[in-house]
Each structure stands twice: as structure tokens, then as C-alpha cells.
Amino acid sequence: MTSRPAVSDLADTLRRRPTVRLGADVDPAWRAALVSWAQSNGLEVTDGDATLAITTDPAQAVGAAWVHSPFAGVEHLAPALPDDVVLTRTTGTMPGRIAEYVLTWVLAERWQVARYLAQATTATWDTSNPPASPDRREAVVVGTGAMGAAIARTLATLGYRVVGLSRTGRPDDAFDAVLPLVEAFGATAEPATSELTTKAAPASIAQAFDPARADVLVLALPHTPQTDGLITPELLRAFARVHLVNIGRGSAVRTATLLDALDSGRVRHATLDVVEREPLEASSPLWRRPDVTITPHVSGLTLPSDVVAGLDAALTAIRAGSQPASDVARDRGY
Structure with missing residues (x-):
């Protein structure tokens, strides 16, 4: 209730x-x-x-x-x-601005903007490995409120099929499909924690949602006891070289969990406007990774x-x- x-x-x-x-x-x-x-x-x-x-x-x-x-x-x-x-x-107007932020960094990562800016500083003309459109035009947005819906509509303009994951799975016209997060990953909550243990998803869910097909994963979650640490290592292992963008709250995914997913290649790049502890300390390894982009919590001013x-x-x-x-x-x- x-x-x-x-x-x-x-x-x-x-x-x-x-x-x-x-x-x-x-x-x-x-x-x-x-x-x-x-x-x-x-x-x-x-x-x-x-x-x-x-x-x-x-x-x-x-x-x-x-x-x-x-x-x-x-x-x-x-x-x-x-x-x-x-x-x-x-x-x-925050949902619209956050959607613009997600669009900006999805395109920047796809078009290798950081690489070409770095090459320009050294007058390097390198035509190898040019940007390519993704062969997987599917995006997953965790959190289907006003922010998530605006993000879904914006990603759809790039040709993405957008699947929303929420607590209830209530349908929303902004998404091609909305599924309950727990059912989508066949997950069950451990007693007295928000951790999820993944099992095989039901066949009907698996047909509508395969995280391994996702090119983009956007976290648009508020901070609540239920979302604290919700994005577990087990959940991220279901993805394959996804670009993770977090515009919700840094508490949704532990830094250690994210680093493990980056090291394994399950997450190919992470764009983080929010982190577990803000401001992000200078000693954090996130600052020194070329597969991580950090912005100082500016997406939804x-x-x-x-x-x-x-x-x-x-x-x-x-x-x-x-x-x-x-x-x-x-x-x-x-």
C-alpha cells in the first residue's frame, strides 16, 4: 500500500x-x-x-x-x-534536461568523442577503428518515473527499443515494454537486505527481455532503502558490453560492483553523474579509467x-x- x-x-x-x-x-x-x-x-x-x-x-x-x-x-x-x-x-523541467544529458553521453561514447579530442591535442590523424552504429538497438532504463520516461522517449529518437524496469512493471507509453525488475532477472530479495539473487527468468519474460542484447543501460533510480545497492554484481553479469549511464543516485550501484563489471567487460563504459560518495574523492580509481566518464552531479540541476x-x-x-x-x-x- x-x-x-x-x-x-x-x-x-x-x-x-x-x-x-x-x-x-x-x-x-x-x-x-x-x-x-x-x-x-x-x-x-x-x-x-x-x-x-x-x-x-x-x-x-x-x-x-x-x-x-x-x-x-x-x-x-x-x-x-x-x-x-x-x-x-x-x-x-528536470526530466527533459536529464534526457538531454543521457543523449549527449550516449552519442559521445558511440562517436568516440574523447578519443578524437585527445588526438586533436597531438595533431594525430588516425582513421583506424572509426565509430560505428551499434548492432544492438536496445536500451534498458531502470526506473520508469518522470525521469525514466523522458529518457526513454529521447533514446527512441535514436532508433532504440527501450525496455523499462520498475518495481511494479506498470505499463507506460514511453517504453516499448515495462517489466518488473525482480521478474526480469528472476531475482529474489534476500531477507533484511536490498540485494538481489538472480535465477533463470520465466520464459515469457525472457522472450521480451534479454539484457545481453542491450547497448545502453540507464539507471534512473531515487535513493530509498529498496534501491540501495540494487544493481548487484549478479545483475550486471547478465549484460554484455553495455554502456551504463547513472543519473539517479550513486547508492544504486556500489563502486566495487561497477569496477568488477568494467574489468570483466560486461560494462564497456560507465558515464556517472552520481557516485556512491559525493564529491568523488581524488583517490578513487574511477578518475583514472579511460572507460569511465565522471560529471559532478549536473544532469538534473x-x-x-x-x-x-x-x-x-x-x-x-x-x-x-x-x-x-x-x-x-x-x-x-x-
Whole structure:
């Protein structure tokens, strides 16, 4: 069962106490836009008790009946807030920008951009091993929410058949097929862990999904207890020379697991916008591998206009007595 507090009383609370508090963690550059939004919606900005708190810090959310995260990730807020607090989050235009990021690096890896830039610095004209289109036009996206769906639509423009893997396997028009992750890999969760032990997938699933055919594997997972370490060595061994792109959370795949998959050739290249521990320490072997591209968590930067739009939509829904589309199911963490 999904866990979402009712909003029936929140609209009344907002009428009686139309107050909003900006957490100390809110980017100072965003404050003017958020204050303007609050005032235009009849909300008083206060440093004291407030009905709405805009923050990512549970300590800054104390006493609020509604908490809005200015970012998509709510891993710090979701487990810490009382069950009766409404929690919403910001996505905005982030899915489109993340899809552009994935498109950029899929093409950069295919077209050997790093190799040709390096050759240019030494005036080297080398026509050997030119770029070639992949003979496997299949992509796998783990996580089929707004980010995953935008990625799927973008990869489809390159001619990929895109298979989505999710917790439920619920169909989505953005994908050619969506399968439950556990069934796709014939996996079972070990007790008290998020680790997956793989077995033979059912024949019906195997016909629709063969990871060995995949050219691209995109991880678009939030951080939850269930996704922590979800991409196991056993799971990656099902792939064959895949380009792995992680734009979700670094906790989904352990660094040691990724290095093992690179060494074995199951992953031919890894493009990582997120890593297990950020910022990535200078001593990490990931920095020194030509088969790894690192970017500093820039694929889905949130804009102040995204936060305002997200708040506006949520407030409109709450005042109408409806559950906001951005409302977080506490038991899922997204």
C-alpha cells in the first residue's frame, strides 16, 4: 500500500494559518522568487511556526503540516517526517534536461568523442577503428518515473527499443515494454537486505527481455532503502558490453560492483553523474579509467522556476482538496 497523508484538513489549515517558512538550506539566490510566489498566493513568509516549510532538512520542517522539497530527492525528509505531514517535491523541467544529458553521453561514447579530442591535442590523424552504429538497438532504463520516461522517449529518437524496469512493471507509453525488475532477472530479495539473487527468468519474460542484447543501460533510480545497492554484481553479469549511464543516485550501484563489471567487460563504459560518495574523492580509481566518464552531479540541476511551478501546482491542488501530483508516497520514498 502506498502511504500518503490525506490533504482534506490541510486546505483548512492553510486558510487559518497561511504561513510559509523558507529553510536555512534554501539557496539564497532563490529566496526572492519564493517570497514573491508566497506573497502572490496570499501566504505570509515567517521565520517562526508555519503551515508550509520549503526545505530539504527535517530539522527545518518541524511543526509544518506541509513540507515541499525544492529538489526531486527526498531521501532525508521521507523517513523523518511524521506520517500526517504532506510531503511534495520538485521535478519541473528536470526530466527533459536529464534526457538531454543521457543523449549527449550516449552519442559521445558511440562517436568516440574523447578519443578524437585527445588526438586533436597531438595533431594525430588516425582513421583506424572509426565509430560505428551499434548492432544492438536496445536500451534498458531502470526506473520508469518522470525521469525514466523522458529518457526513454529521447533514446527512441535514436532508433532504440527501450525496455523499462520498475518495481511494479506498470505499463507506460514511453517504453516499448515495462517489466518488473525482480521478474526480469528472476531475482529474489534476500531477507533484511536490498540485494538481489538472480535465477533463470520465466520464459515469457525472457522472450521480451534479454539484457545481453542491450547497448545502453540507464539507471534512473531515487535513493530509498529498496534501491540501495540494487544493481548487484549478479545483475550486471547478465549484460554484455553495455554502456551504463547513472543519473539517479550513486547508492544504486556500489563502486566495487561497477569496477568488477568494467574489468570483466560486461560494462564497456560507465558515464556517472552520481557516485556512491559525493564529491568523488581524488583517490578513487574511477578518475583514472579511460572507460569511465565522471560529471559532478549536473544532469538534473533544479531551477528556481521549477520550484515555483511545483509549489504553484501543489498549492492549487491542496486548496481544491485534491492530492498533489508531486506528493510523495512515504513507503516508496518518491
